[in-house]
Amino acid sequence: MAASLRVGVIGGGQLARMMVPPAVHLGLDIRVLAETEGSSARLAATAVGDYHDAETVLAFARDVDVITFDHEHVPQDVLAALVEAGVAVHPKPEALFVAQDKLVMRERLAGLGLPVPDWARLETADDLSAFLAEHGGRAVVKTARGGYDGKGVRVVSSPDEVADWFAALADLSTGGALLAEELVEFRRELAQSVARRPSGQIVAWPVVESIQRDGVCAEVIAPAPRSTGRVAETAAEIATTVAAQLDVTGVLAVELFETTDDRLLINELAMRPHNTGHWSIDGSTTSQFEQHLRAVLDLPLGDTTPHAAWSVMVNVLGGPATGSMADRLLALMADEPGAKVHDYGKEPRPGRKVGHVTATGAELDDVVVAARAAAAHFEG
Incomplete structure (x- = not known):
């Protein structure tokens, strides 16, 4: 049975690369949509293209049994297009949305009663000033999207230390927010x-x-x-x-x-x-x-x-x-x-x-x- 199963992985990083040996051992046909030529997962990169483009992703997904991911950054509109086309997507777009946005993550986890640090949504510098005043004058501030390996994370004691992030939010026509968290001991x-x-x-x-x-x-x-x-x-x-x-x-x-x-x-x-x-x-x-x-x-x-x-x-x-x-x-x-x-x-x-x-x-x-x-x- 497994010999006929085809897995498509979006993203050509080291995680996709490390899926290749077990796929071979299980008799699976693994295919990778890499962002660039010469990616880490180039041994299984059957396509190179922009995962932000729905047509590119749909073309890649046409002949696979399931789509999965090397990262969580595929846009929701692209994921929706896959689902609408009848492609099995795992994890599902609704779950991935929680991993893609740290504010959504905090809201969902807190709503489930799961243990999380004290946090707040920040839309202005005044929001951060209020949070700092309530949490001993220091806090962790994170961009809601895109941060990893220490990027998009700052420990601050003043709104001035993330003034550039607030300025970037002001430039977004759709609005936006940052995440503040208590500095956990x-x-x-x-x-x-x-x-x-x-x-x-x-x-x-x-x-x-x-x-x-x-x-x-x-x-x-x-x-x-x-x-x-x-x-x-x-x-x-x-x-x-x-x-x-x-x-x-x-x-x-x-x-x-x-x-x-x-x-x-x-x-x-x-x-x-x-x-x-x-x-x-x-x-x-x-x-x-x-x-x-x-x-x-x-x-x-x-x-x-x-x-x-x-x-x-x-x-x-x-x-x-x-x-x-x-x-x-x-x-x-x-x-x-x-x-x-x-x-x-x-x-x-x-x-x-x-x-x-x-x-x-x-x-x-x-x-x-x-x-x-x-x-x-x-x-x-």
Whole structure:
């Protein structure tokens, strides 16, 4: 049955690239609509075009059984055109809309009674002044759309620090708003990934800890150390509730703050495979990429049991200043034979995610050292 199933992925980034191996193993025909030639997912890029253009996307979707995504940025009018044409789209446009707009996300999550930071919609500088006065003089301000990896996020103590953002809002003929959130006091960041089929089956991976540097995920530890049964159960319950109530299909990652007063608050949502789930490729019976393909096709979901007590994933940021990733890989294979490397096929650039490495094992300290040592082969 699976040999005849065709999956179309919009977006040619590393997430689409990492869907290719499990698609091959499952006997699926995977096709990618990439934004540019030479994309990370170029091995499966059967088309290159603008995902903002409905005709381009409809032409790509004509011969596939389901459309899914490498990112959440496909416009709602394009998604509507796909649905109107009878194309199966997973996750559905209604769910994606929540992930596309942070204000909508906060409104929906709060309406469901799920734990989120205190927040407010900002249309003017006076709105921000009032929020700052109520929250100790500091707050996090986010653009409602488009921000990722620390972009579109500022910690401020004055409206002047986002004056350019307010000016940009004033230039929008349709209006707009920013999101203000309390500056949460947290001891660490966690992430809970689940997968859900259209028919309703949901499975979860262990909750993980993510370590951020300069607003970018640098390391992930699976499972999260010192996660009591309550933390793990609460994280899984939150993500399962989000997936079911928002009718999410495919992989859902819920980024969480563990606060200093022992609460879990939802920070962000991603309705696709996510950086915090990359460890599952080498550390879990079923990776998030295989699971996402199974889920969007409404196939039975796989076992998420970890292979080892600990998995540590370290992002390769920037890449080697001299030589190539392939050159550095040869040295790594000799020095750290147990580490698994994933090259995204991207040109090195400061701060850019060009790959990741994963190590697994029985002792956390040893696994952390091995993963960091492996990533160091690709730096400098």
